[in-house]
Amino acid sequence: MGGRIGHREVQVKAPGKVNVFLRVGSQQADGYHDVAIAYQAVSLCERVRVVPADEFAVEVTGSVELSRVPSDDRNIAIRAAKLLAERTGYRGGARISIEKHVPVTGGMGGGSADAAATLLACDTLWETGLPRDEMLELARALGADVPFALTGGTAIGTGRGDELSPALAQGIFHWVFALADFGLPTPEVYAELDAHRARHATEITPADDAPTVEADVLQALRAGNPRMLAEAMRNDLQAAALHLSPQLTRTLELGEASGALAGIVSGSGPTVAFLAADLDAALELQVALSAAQLNVVRATGPVHGARVIE
Numbered sequence: 001m002g003g004r005i006g007h008r009e010v011q012v013k014a015p016g017k018v019n020v021f022l023r024v025g026s027q028q029a030d031g032y033h034d035v036a037i038a039y040q041a042v043s044l045c046e047r048v049r050v051v052p053a054d055e056f057a058v059e060v061t062g063s064v065e066l067s068r069v070p071s072d073d074r075n076i077a078i079r080a081a082k083l084l085a086e087r088t089g090y091r092g093g094a095r096i097s098i099e100k101h102v103p104v105t106g107g108m109g110g111g112s113a114d115a116a117a118t119l120l121a122c123d124t125l126w127e128t129g130l131p132r133d134e135m136l137e138l139a140r141a142l143g144a145d146v147p148f149a150l151t152g153g154t155a156i157g158t159g160r161g162d163e164l165s166p167a168l169a170q171g172i173f174h175w176v177f178a179l180a181d182f183g184l185p186t187p188e189v190y191a192e193l194d195a196h197r198a199r200h201a202t203e204i205t206p207a208d209d210a211p212t213v214e215a216d217v218l219q220a221l222r223a224g225n226p227r228m229l230a231e232a233m234r235n236d237l238q239a240a241a242l243h244l245s246p247q248l249t250r251t252l253e254l255g256e257a258s259g260a261l262a263g264i265v266s267g268s269g270p271t272v273a274f275l276a277a278d279l280d281a282a283l284e285l286q287v288a289l290s291a292a293q294l295n296v297v298r299a300t301g302p303v304h305g306a307r308v309i310e
């Protein structure tokens with residue numbers, strides 16, 4: 001086999017994300033919702049290492065709770081590697097090692113980052129040279145957040161969140177993430193939102209068919225201004241996540257009382273993301289929330305998407 005393979009090992013780093021804006025449109029006939037998302041890739045990253053093998057296998061280590069991560073064919077990294085092999089006609093396999101630092105089922109796209117990292121790592125390992133647009137197409141087939149984990153930076157996602165366009169952004173935003181010791185499956189949070197909208201159909205304005213990201217969010221990102229962004233952040237899934245996990249309300253209150261400019265449930269939760277004014281404020285917030293027994297990590301954004309580590 002050795003002669004066919006140029007690399008003995010490839011390592012890729014891919015970022016988790018925070019949705020600084022997430023609007024959920026009305027439910028479509030296929031059950032999915034159109035969304036409008038402003039994504040920011042953050043410095044909480046996954047590392048994926050691949051080595052050649054005859055079959056496909058995965059092992060998972062890392063700094064976050066790992067009990068909910070499958071280590072068989074259900075792992076999205078294996079699905080990504082198999083999809084690439086199928087598309088390119090590659091006949092071998094890969095042994096995949098994931099080092100996880102993005103909370104599992106935390107609303108920060110950790111599985112999506114693993115999928116994106118594995119696509120890039122295997123394409124490099126196998127020298128299959130898949131064009132970028134085809135890689136994005138495979139990413140989309142694996143999950144709505146996977147294309148963004150490949151591209152990183154700051155982007156707007158529409159459709160299911162996977163139709164990406166880059167957003168102008170400058171500066172560095174400082175975040176403190178409060179990790180929960182439980183997960184919230186994304187479909188349950190959407191179901192809760194649908195139930196809420198059905199119960200209150202007569203009182204609330206119907207959801208948009210084609211939601212968009214509001215101008216003040218784009219302006220805040222473009223200006224690199226955390227105070228403006230704090231004012232503009234919004235997540236339509238937050239009320240549903242809080243309904244399912246009322247204890248997150250206390251987390252949000254604690255962060256805002258400890259100097260955060262604003263707190264927001266990240267994606268479908270249960271991670272809560274706090275935006276700080278600068279590095280010093282983020283460090284102070286991290287200390288205050290740790291003292292209140294919360295499990296917190298600090299990160300910055302935006303960072304680049306999946307990249308091979310030399």
Ligand code: ATP
Pocket residue numbers: 068069070074075076077098103104105106107108109110111112114145184186267268269
């Ligand atoms: P998103 O924000 O994209 O909805 P998330 O961050 O909430 O995702 P993930 O941690 O990406 O959640 O995915 C969690 C689900 O995916 C769990 O049901 C888990 O069992 C399954 N899964 C499959 N592969 C992986 C992986 N490599 N890492 C984490 N979870 C995985």
